[in-house]
Amino acid sequence: VLNRFYAICNCCSCCCGALKAQRNGTPMVISSGYVSRVDEEACVLCGACVKVCQFGALSLNGKLAIDEALCMGCGVCVNHCPNEALSLVLDPSKPAPLEIEHLIA
Numbered sequence: 177v178l179n180r181f182y183a184i185c186n187c188c189s190c191c192c193g194a195l196k197a198q199r200n201g202t203p204m205v206i207s208s209g210y211v212s213r214v215d216e217e218a219c220v221l222c223g224a225c226v227k228v229c230q231f232g233a234l235s236l237n238g239k240l241a242i243d244e245a246l247c248m249g250c251g252v253c254v255n256h257c258p259n260e261a262l263s264l265v266l267d268p269s270k271p272a273p274l275e276i277e278h279l280i281a
Contacts, residue, residue, distance in 0.1 A: 195230050209273030210249030210264040214240045218261035225253035225262055 194204040212225075212233070219240050226234045233246035234253060244267065254262045266273070 199230075199232065205248055207247075207267075207270040208249035208251075208264075209266060209270045210251075211244045211247045211267040211270065212242050212249070212251075212253050213263050213265045214242060215261045215263070216240070218259050219257075220259055220261075222258065224256050224258060228252050228256045 197204040216239065221236055221240065223236055225240070226236055229252065230250070231246045231248050233243045233248075235241045235243070240261075249264055249267070249270065251264050254264055
């Protein structure tokens with residue numbers, strides 16, 4: 177768009193206008209093409225991932241639940257899981273991921 181490079185950021189919703197708008201129902205952020213998946217055997221229900229999800233896609237209620245419709249595949253939850261119980265997987269229902277290597281070539 178306008179010869180500018182755009183990518184998903186990991187900013188917080190407390191000060192980012194785009195994330196605030198997204199949380200209030202105005203689509204401003206596009207999915208990475210991935211969604212978070214939980215390894216239920218590795219998950220100890222600590223809630224660290226729930227606290228850092230800017231999109232409200234994670235919840236605890238006896239187990240970790242991921243709302244794939246809300247998950248933007250940013251990976252913040254994956255990076256904050258102390259037990260490596262979360263990962264990102266390609267979601268064919270989401271837009272295709274940006275392949276930066278192909279754009280550079």
